[in-house]
Amino acid sequence: MSLAIDTERLTKTYGRKTRGIEEVDLAVEEGEVFGFLGPNGAGKTTTVRTLLGFLRPTGGRGEVFGLDIRKDSVEIRGRVGNLPGEFALEDRMTGEGLLRYFARLRGVKDLGYAHELSERLGAELHRPMRRLSRGNKQKIGLVQAMFHRPPLLMLDEPTGGLDPLVQEEFLDIIDEVRDEGRTVFFSSHNLAEVERVCDRVGIIRGGRLAAVETTDTLVDKSFRHVVLTFAQDVDPKPFESLEGVRELKSDGKKVSFTLYDDLDEMVKLAARHRLVHMEYERPSLEEVFLTYYERENGGER
């Protein structure tokens, strides 16, 4: 399988003090949905903007569909649908006007797919941008990135501002894009979303690519927040002594902790008492990062 994105020691620095990205080696295969994860300021946006030619790399090399990011930026952008993270649209334009304009820039004659996408996402195409909420602008941003059926979609925080139903519709569209054999490269803070659609995940921290994992591996490395509520007061010490239990708090009938190990022993222990309620929560992606890196560094939490 050939590569949609291929970088080798790709580096972008903004002078001495401001960090960008350093020696990023990235290989995204055609047809996969690749999640690009990292805390704010880690270098996600810099990577995308360097790949699209908005920023000039200071070192290394990069290719998109075999095209050089330094020399072939225009051709690359012809094959990419881009949703920037912090984007704005001209206030006076309507979504319809924007799509017609971009269709002309791309030589797209038929706006049928654009209208289909707009309908599915509930985008309001006939109101000026200045009158649209953040979520509605985001919908138009998504449609303009996808309407020309590009072989590669680069989406920075695509579901920011969208309500849950629209998020689900968007993820369905991403599934369809994958089924068509097209590639998606997207950054997100939403672990559930990443888990739902991404085949593989790249984690960037401090401008360096820390790991590339399959999504299952990333989720397996995460932990869960557990809250147990019993009918009577329970002794928290047996829970505290369980393997993988950290940060335990007890309040008579309620015991809460973070579980890093599998839940079998914990459930068996809880079942010895009359359990009234159990919460078993996925952590935020930010928390997974912290844990992941502390483990990588050999630290204990």
Added chain:
Amino acid sequence: MSVVMTRGEKRRHAARRAPGGTLWALVSHTVRMLSRGVLIWGAAIGLYSAALVASFTTIEGSADELNQLMEAYPKGLMEAFGITDLADPANYMQSQVFGFVPLALAFFTIMVLAGAIAGAEERGTIDVLLGNPLPRWQLVVGNFAAAAISLLAICALVGVLTWGTAVLVDVELSLRQVADAVLNMWPICLLFGALALLCSALFHRRGLAIAIPAFLLFGMYLLDTIGRASDDLEDLRPFSVFYYYGSAIEHGIDWAHFGGITLVALALVLLAVLVFRRRDIYT
């Protein structure tokens, strides 16, 4: 999905997807976006000019007295403002309108072209636009072309309102004189717009891209105006673009100066292209 293509084939394939109409699409879109501004600027300056044409009829009868009165003024002041004979409608319009209107009209191109790059960066709209297969040079040239066309439309509107009023109130101004006067404003306003575009490509900041050409605009105007009245500054006048502006309504367009100013504007656009091709885009 994967099809093995050489790099050249990939480039040609990409080129087919984004045909060469991108520049035209950008220019026509930008002209459309500027159309409201064109109407506002054209109407404002055109109505001012029309009002001055209409006012000529009120002073026409007493022009001799006015000229005598003006003779009492310092000669330098008269020269500074290009007043030679207020009984002549062409001289009257040059001294009251076309002598200094470029000072205001240049702000149209300055504002538009300062916003083309640095303004789009500040607004955060540039990433979405350049997400399309639009070469950077086309963003620069396309915006300049759109500003040039829009400026021409403003000049035409000013011309129509000026000449139409002259016909209505029976003031002796020919269509040719008015056309020369409004067209003569085009290169000088374009020059300061091109400078704003260069600053926009250089500095990432719209405020700076407005301030620098605005400062030069006023500086050059003052240099030329004071230079006409002051022997000490007379030799410096050629360093002001207003020195080459002249009075087209009275003497016709000096095509050498017209072409020269236009060429300098084009050179600034070329510089802006070169600068913008190499630099990072920030949002």
